[in-house]
Amino acid sequence: MRLHCEISTRVGHHLFESAYSYSTFCLQPDVPENCHVIFAQPGPYPPGTVAKYNCALGFERIGVEERACQSNGTWSETAPICALDVAQNKPAEQSSGQQSAQNAVQSIPNCALTDHSKSSWWTVSLLGQFNVRAISITLGHLSSEIVDIRLETANKNSTSCAKYIGDLKNSTTVFCSADSVSHVVVHATSRLHLCSFKVYAINAQSPWQCALPSMDVLTVNMNHCYSSSRTEKLDWKSAQKRCLDLGGTLPIRISPEAQSALRASLTAAQTTQSFYWVGLMGTNSRGWVWADGDPLNPNESDWYEEPGETKEDEAMAVVLGRPAGWRWMPAAQSVWNPWICQTKPKFCTSPGVSANGRVVFSSQSYAIGTYAFYSCESGFELYGETRRRCEKDGLILFLVVDCGMPDQWMDGTVVLVNRTTTFGSLTEYRCRRGTVIEPNRSPFRTCGADSMWAGDIPSCLEVDCGPPPPIANGVLHFTNTTLNSSVTYSCDENYRLIGHSRSFCSENGNWLPNPPVCYDMLTLKEINDHSSDSNLVLSLVVVVLLVVLLLVALKASHHRFGGNNPMVPGFNSWLRRNVACHDNGGKSPAGSSDGPRPLVYATPSQPMDSMIYYAPTGLSMVESSCVSMTQFEVPPSMVSVQRLPNGMVSVRLPTVHP
Structure with missing residues (x-):
């Protein structure tokens, strides 16, 4: 990927373009690889300044030779390309005719000519992989129409140049590009009369580079x-x-x-x-x-x-x-x-520079090992690597920072998070089962600009969850605290257990699931019957709980009077209704002037894998002598139980709909 300079977001497009439109100068024009530009004076360049493009020795210029600075601060035309003909003297074949295919890529006046047929083809092997940017083709007077020119890679992928061909006349340059091209194939409708064929690539080496x-x-x-x-x-x-x-x-x-x-x-x-x-x-x-x-x-x-x-x-x-x-x-x-x-080649060619960019070299000879350092004009930001290096193959490449594979780690495995080892890549250190990264150490390391993995290599410690958390009104039993060890919880006499009776030491060093809570029925009833100012917080929780259950009960009553089956479809064993009638002498329960006071009862189910809750339904609002109780059976995983600082228990139930 070629680097380029764009308007800085810190300057802002509208501010820069405003200043740019009133300017009377041009900045650095785009200079392609293998090319250099000659100016009569240093920049910034006033309107009318001519930029003259020259290619490195052995390379051909495809495109305009000169570009002019215009009054709006831009350069005319499009920058040319400088490339080598990589098809010259390379092996060629054709679909039919005498052995004349080689003529099209040699410096001789003869042409390649196929026989008359429904279709013809001609191909040249480039004996390498090249980044092609243009093709020059010269047809003889006997040639039929060219259908397509295809650029093929070694892995059999191909790029069609059909849309660039148009109506080919004697000699035409087709600006069709593809990378890693190894073969080029020409297809004609009938007879093919090909007198010259050139394939221009930008990543080839010129003979002068051999020195x-x-x-x-x-x-x-x-x-x-x-x-x-x-x-x-x-x-x-x-x-x-x-x-x-x-x-x-x-x-x-x-x-x-x-x-x-x-x-x-x-x-x-x-x-x-x-x-x-x-x-x-x-x-x-x-x-x-x-x-x-x-x-x-x-x-x-x-x-x-x-x-x-x-x-x-x-x-x-x-x-x-x-x-x-x-x-x-x-x-x-x-x-x-x-x-x-x-x-091996001794020199590189010019690496080029993008529009509005700058480049300086560590050596003006472009000898092997020369560095090119890139920057941008004021108001622009650089996108891409800032350095390129002339490599020993005579090609100047972006200097890729690569930290290489991390050393083998005896405590576990090292994972390449990005699947790369270049600058900015992450590695994650994962301990063997039963061990964890030591505390306050990061499991990640990053590839830095110095080609080194930043951060220290962590160590692993055996998983130890420590003593399990105790519970109020209960006891716990355990023999070990390492990975997969278990702890068993039980409640004191007259207390019931809500939650899981066993927890295990997990790989992350925590006891899972969370410990249970122990409570008794009498305490929960007293919370409803004897609310006081000292238990205001707990009372608020209970009130919210009662409102939710009352809404559920009203809905259940509606279904009951409608003649619905007391076993509500889809609710399975979670909800059952029961009606309890008693003689209260026509009086309302104590403490209530409007009717029966709602009560909530909770009992464990058998087996101990859920809790059963009871609440009065809307039937009690109509017949004071009968209290319709709705039974809710809820798994412990759906119940949130918290012991408050004052010793009371806060219970949160899920919203259920009969």
């Missing part, structure tokens, strides 16, 4: 430069020494792509030489080995004919031979031949 003025660069493939001697010839060992002096070697471990690129380049170069040394030698004891001692993988060989066994007194090596179509041939090491050196 070997005394040699001819044949090709740059897979980040290696392959250069041949001009007229000088040497024996194999002397040729290897000459390459070592240049910081390289005779070609070793040549990939199939590099072998194909060398054959195509030597064929296109039309050299007068017939043989070139490469870095493979024969031994009597170990067979064929590379110049650095690694044995040859038979699956990676490129022999024209399989060689015989090397004799004990022979010193053999390998040449690329014209008679063999530039494939491998064995030869005595004492023979004098030209040679090919395999080296």
Whole structure:
């Protein structure tokens, strides 16, 4: 991802644009990779200033050469791109016709031509993966209409350029882009007459980056430069020494792509030489080995004919031979031949800079190891990495901060939270079962800007929940406090237990579930019958409880007079109604002038897995001699019980609807 500068949110778009519209200057224009801009004067640039774009040596400019500063503070046109033709001299194929496919990618006047058919295709292998930004195509007069140009990647994904093609005339540049492209395919409706085809990529290396003025660069493939001697010839060992002096070697471990690129380049170069040394030698004891001692993988060989066994007194090596179509041939090491050196690029090209940006370099030569430091003009903010580095492959890349994988942790496992190890990534330390992170220590560490994991590595301690919490009016029994230990609670005589009778020591170091509460029936009844100022808080809780139950009872009474089944559908065993009638002499209960005083009763069910609550229903409002009681059976998990500081018990019930 390329960095860019945007208007700072601290300045504000409307304020900046207002100032910008009244300005009479332009800021830094966009400069693409492999390109630089020449100005007649330093910035800021007044209207009329011309920015002239030049590409690095070997790169072609696709687009305008000049852009002008306009009166509104913007630059005219669109910035060009600077790219290399990565299809030149690469292997090509076509659907039919004579073997002419290669003509379209070579510097010869002939064209590639297919036979007449319902459809035709032509393809070129780029022998690598490139970020393509444009395609130049020249058709002959015999060609039918181009249907599509597809950019294909190594994993078989493809990008169609059909919408960019239009009505192709003789020579046309198509601005179609895709990354990691390895093949390009052209499809035509009938006959295809293709005279020139160029694929422009921005991440390729130019021959000048190889910095070997005394040699001819044949090709740059897979980040290696392959250069041949001009007229000088040497024996194999002397040729290897000459390459070592240049910081390289005779070609070793040549990939199939590099072998194909060398054959195509030597064929296109039309050299007068017939043989070139490469870095493979024969031994009597170990067979064929590379110049650095690694044995040859038979699956990676490129022999024209399989060689015989090397004799004990022979010193053999390998040449690329014209008679063999530039494939491998064995030869005595004492023979004098030209040679090919395999080296790494020595320089990078310009990394470019976004509009309204600035860049300074640690070295003006763009040598390997050079840093580019980015910033923005005043009023803009930088989005992206602030540093890039010229790598040893000759490509200048964003400097990625990577902390690497954390060290192995004996106390448990380390998890990459973001699944990355780059700047800002998180790691989480997870203890083995039965242990927990020591107190006051964080289980997380962060990848810092110094490529180090910030924070200390935590330690794990055995899980110990400590003594379980006691309960009032009850006792507890336990033998251990470590993981999975249990504690059993029981209540004193005449007290009932609400909640769970057992708790367990959990992995997080807490006793779960929470301890129960012990209470007795008489106390709960007294709370209803003898309210006083000293129990005001508890009384308020009971009043709220009574209101809720009264509403439920009224609703239950309504259903009862309507002839409904006393067992309400869908309420299962949680709700039952009972009617209790008694003779009170026509008098209301004591303390009440309006009718029966509502009472709440709570008893444990059998077995002890729920509580049963009783409350009067609306029937008691009509017949004073009968009290209709509604029974609620509620699981303990739905009951909230809290012991108050004054020793009383606060009970909160769920709202139920009969």
